[in-house]
Amino acid sequence: MALTETFNRRFAELDDHFTAMPYHQYLHGDGRFVPNGFWRKWATSADNLIRAVCGENSSHYRSFTAQFAKTSETEKSVKELYAIFAAAKDDFDGGYVFDVDLRVSGEVFGDFVALARQALSDGRKDVAAVLASAALEDALKRFAVANRLDVEGKDMQNVVNALKGASLVAGAQKSLLDAMPKLRNAAFHAEWGKLGEADVGSIIGFVEQFLLSKFSAP
Template sequence: MIHDTFARRFLELQDLFINMPYRAYEDGSIGRYVPNGFWRQWATSTESLIRAAFGEASPHCRNFSDLYAKTNEAEESVTALHAVFCAAKDDFEGGYVFDVDLRVSGEVFGDFVVLARHSLSEGHKDVAAVLASAALEDALKRYALTQGLDVGDKTMQDVVNLLKGAGLVGGAQKTLLDAMPKLRNAALHAQWDKLTEPDVNSIIGFVESFLLTKFSS
């Protein structure tokens, strides 16, 4: 899971900071410093992790980036940067980042949708159908998992029923979703005569709508 990977990286970066090689100033100045390469390596990796975990517009990312731009090798300067990292780490480990799996997955599924639209525009209806259907099925399962539902080896129809039963989809989205398993089956079983361009457009449109409502940060 993406969440587990991020959690492990937070711990790795905390260890890296703990082992930062502070040195005394050679001119006898009070305090210590960190050789430029060491703290910048840590800070660059940390900024990347915080951006991925929280999003670029988050206070954690903005505060870290703003402070990073002003940081130098002095111990007190690097320690201040570490304080922002600790706040992000504590919030992440405390469960206050609810959308990390959804947001990152949404970006991946979004790429599939772009490819599907491009394929459809070039007349490759069948390719577009497969791409959109695969993205849809994975998105539904990913969303169900984040909501605590056991999807296991369940079919797409089973996952749809789970989501509906849990009240996680409703309104027009629920009505449209009922038609998706049949279209998905036709696409992934190469039953091209059962799929029209409007059908493929409807799959793509549904995936786009689902990602916007369920996977946006």
């Protein structure tokens, strides 16, 4: 199941949990309250979900955590916290939140790139070439799929052509991308004589910039 589907299901579950939350009348005074054990459990799960979906630097998450810190058991206070959750859910359902599949994939690919850069600095050029090329090819395919391009079973050159045809890469990035399939093929076919350290460095540099521009939340 894609992350988007998992998060969508969890948003719906927490929305239902909030609707079912029990309210009690104060014995002395007006108004109602929600027992701490109920609203804090819900809020903790909501906090975790919004952070995973929107990122720690998002306005949704910052607003939720700030409100969470000052929320009390009163009905008014708990519903103010829910309002922020509902806003995050509406934006996610409407497709206005950055694609979480891309963001999480970008974090994973970033680890591969870091390993590739370390390998290159350690003099293991060939290892670095394979790691960086694998990250690049998978990143290109995931980005294409996220933009509804049919690249199933296609090689890297065809994926590149599909991205260019859809105008999803442009400028200097487009020019640099043209050279990547050849370098990738050399790495995957163990044609080490065709790959110098500068070539491997260019693959790593390209993947880093591609992840920053296409896989990072705005």
